Amino acid sequence: MFFFRQPRSEQKRPEPRIPDGIKLYVIGDVHGRDDLLDTLCGAIDKDLAGTPSEHVSIVFLGDYIDRGPRSAEVVERIVSGATxxxxxxxxxxxxxxxxxxxEDENVLDSWRRYGAMETLLSYGVDLKEVLRGRNFDIAQAELREKLPLAHLxxxxxxxxxWSLGDYFFCHAGCRPNVPLARQQEGDLLWIREEFLGFSGSWDKVIVHGHTPAPEPEELPQRINxxxxxxxxxxxxxxxxxGATRRFLST
Structure with missing residues (x-):
């Protein structure tokens, strides 16, 4: 009797999974929209009531602040345990x-162009001089004073x-052809084109945010x-x- 083994390249890979008894809710970039986070937390509450699990965690992929109007409220919700x-x-x-x-007030010159103003305002920082492109050191001192220690x-x-089971979680993505354990901070926080255009794979499915898309992107090697x-x-x-995936959204 002869047995024919499917070539390795054609064998179907097992479905990615996390350990049994665990449920993860992984949330993308919030960017100061505490109103949406409140709605999503309500949806998670309802979902948990229907399918309780032994261990439940919420994973945030970063970018809690900037652009939206309520950055301080987003952070307060998380640090106060209101999730x-x-x-x-x-x-x-x-x-x-x-x-x-x-640490460096000069950072505000670039930061104010993509969301800092909304964050500073949410913490009660006076923006009159910042809007004129000056007195960044005063704004820095005021944020240091008004930023709650728990938020810092x-x-x-x-x-x-972070990693669990067959999934690797980070904000922006990973450098192709570099093992996950050796990924660098700059890539984990900032990478775009090299990661998004990569058609190969890693040892785990990369779950990330950072690059807006109209719908969640679910690809074999990554989920945005x-x-x-x-x-x-x-x-x-x-x-x-387990091996199941689904989405909740506002």
């Missing part, structure tokens, strides 16, 4: 810039990446959850349980 489950918080490039600004610790404690919430009103969440 339906414990949180794993990853860092986005916008949080990295805020931390840089606290939150920003400082965010992680660059940034649906441009601050502009579109659509905040997207990926639900992972």
């Amino acid at each position: 339906p489950a414990p949180v794993m918080a990853l860092r986005g490039n916008h949080e990295a810039i805020l931390l840089q600004f606290l 610790r939150f920003f400082e404690d965010t992680k660059l990446s 959850l940034d649906t441009g919430a601050y502009a579109t009103g659509r905040l997207t969440c990926l639900v992972l349980e």
Whole structure:
């Protein structure tokens, strides 16, 4: 009797999965839209009531702040525990810039062009001189004074990446042909074209945000959850349980 084995290149790979008994809710870029996060948390509450799991976590992919009007409220919701489950918080490039600004006021010259003003306003910083392109040091000092210590610790404690089962979570993406354990901070926070155009694969499915798309992008090697919430009103969440995937959105 002869047995024919399918060539390795044609063998179907097992479906990616996370360990049994765990449910993950993975949320894309919030960008100051606490109203949408509130709605999404309500949807997660309802979803949990229907299918309870032993261990439930919410993974945020970063970019809590900037562009939308309620950055401080988004962070306060998370640090105060006003979410339906414990949180794993990853860092986005916008949080990295805020931390840089606290050390170097000159960072504001570029940061103010893509969202800093909304964040500073949400923390009660006076913007009159900043709008004129001056007195960045005063704005820096005012943010240092008005930023709650719990919020600062939150920003400082965010992680660059996290992994569970067959999934790897980060903000922007990964450098092709570099092992996941050796990915660099700059790529995890900022990469775009090299990552998005890569048709190969890693050892795990990359779940990321950073680059807005009209719909969540679900590809064999990556899943993009940034649906441009601050502009579109659509905040997207990926639900992972065992080998199943589904989406919730506002």
